[in-house]
Amino acid sequence: MHAMLYFSSLGDSKIDTSKSHLRKALSFIISPILAMWKFFLLLLTNLFAKTTLAYKTGPFFPNTLFDSSYCLSWRVAVETNNAGPWGTVPMECVLYVGRYMLGGQYNRDLKTVMEMIRTYLDGMEASDDGMDAWVLDVDDTCLSNLLYYQEKQFGGMPFDPAAFKSWAGKGMCSAILPVLDLFNKLIDRGNKVFLLTGRDDLTFRDITTANLQNQGYLGYERLIMRTADYKGKGAKFFKSAMRKQLMDEGYRLRGNVGDQWSDLQGDYLADRNFKIPNPMYYVP
Numbered sequence: 001m002h003a004m005l006y007f008s009s010l011g012d013s014k015i016d017t018s019k020s021h022l023r024k025a026l027s028f029i030i031s032p033i034l035a036m037w038k039f040f041l042l043l044l045t046n047l048f049a050k051t052t053l054a055y056k057t058g059p060f061f062p063n064t065l066f067d068s069s070y071c072l073s074w075r076v077a078v079e080t081n082n083a084g085p086w087g088t089v090p091m092e093c094v095l096y097v098g099r100y101m102l103g104g105q106y107n108r109d110l111k112t113v114m115e116m117i118r119t120y121l122d123g124m125e126a127s128d129d130g131m132d133a134w135v136l137d138v139d140d141t142c143l144s145n146l147l148y149y150q151e152k153q154f155g156g157m158p159f160d161p162a163a164f165k166s167w168a169g170k171g172m173c174s175a176i177l178p179v180l181d182l183f184n185k186l187i188d189r190g191n192k193v194f195l196l197t198g199r200d201d202l203t204f205r206d207i208t209t210a211n212l213q214n215q216g217y218l219g220y221e222r223l224i225m226r227t228a229d230y231k232g233k234g235a236k237f238f239k240s241a242m243r244k245q246l247m248d249e250g251y252r253l254r255g256n257v258g259d260q261w262s263d264l265q266g267d268y269l270a271d272r273n274f275k276i277p278n279p280m281y282y283v284p
């Protein structure tokens with residue numbers, strides 16, 4: 001009996017020893033995995049904190065938060081219209097676009113477009129008959145909606161017509177200053193300036209007129225807005241029809257400036273078309 005107990009206890013001891021080895025082995029494997037997992041969680045928390053910080057601090061968007069190489073290619077595709085119609089800014093490029101718009105590169109690109117327009121202007125002289133004309137778009141050409149789009153993830157969120165209507169209805173868009181300078185220069189040089197916008201005439205005429213005035217856009221020839229006849233029609237169609245009317249009135253369209261390809265394509269085009277950068281949205 002004792003012998004049986006002895007051997008039995010020997011057996012238990014062997015089992016205990018092998019359990020202990022198993023625990024040690026598991027611990028040896030699991031510990032590094034746990035440590036790595038904790039480190040990963042830390043990285044994740046840090047990344048989230050940086051992202052939140054980036055949104056709060058505006059111009060500061062660390063490059064490490066997005067694939068700037070891909071997003072730059074995407075932006076070039078959008079600006080050259082190689083992308084064609086597109087919906088929203090890809091989520092992985094929201095921070096990139098925010099950084100582009102607020103961090104200085106947008107202003108630099110805008111300035112370059114203005115310099116090119118000035119070079120073109122310097123090589124020509126407006127005729128004395130007062131029929132040389134320029135067409136300027138309004139939203140994100142003359143007036144900036146950047147404050148609104150900042151709240152919409154710089155175009156990462158789908159277009160919200162009601163929210164935009166409410167924003168535009170406040171008449172608080174600020175002038176895009178390099179475009180305001182161009183506007184004044186065009187008028188000084190004897191050109192007629194027509195402001196052409198897809199904004200609804202009935203809803204937005206008064207507030208848009210007031211907004212343009214309070215931002216310094218004075219002395220333009222006409223603010224052309226979308227009337228009921230063109231409701232539901234694409235911007236390209238509507239703006240082509242408006243340019244035709246101007247040409248029918250005898251105006252020579254020397255230049256056209258807009259942030260959308262639909263401002264610059266279609267029929268009855270101006271002699272030169274200039275694209276203002278805008279990677280936040282696409283208007284067909």
Ligand SMILES: [Mg+2]
Nearest residue numbers: 137139140259
């Ligand atoms: Mg526009």
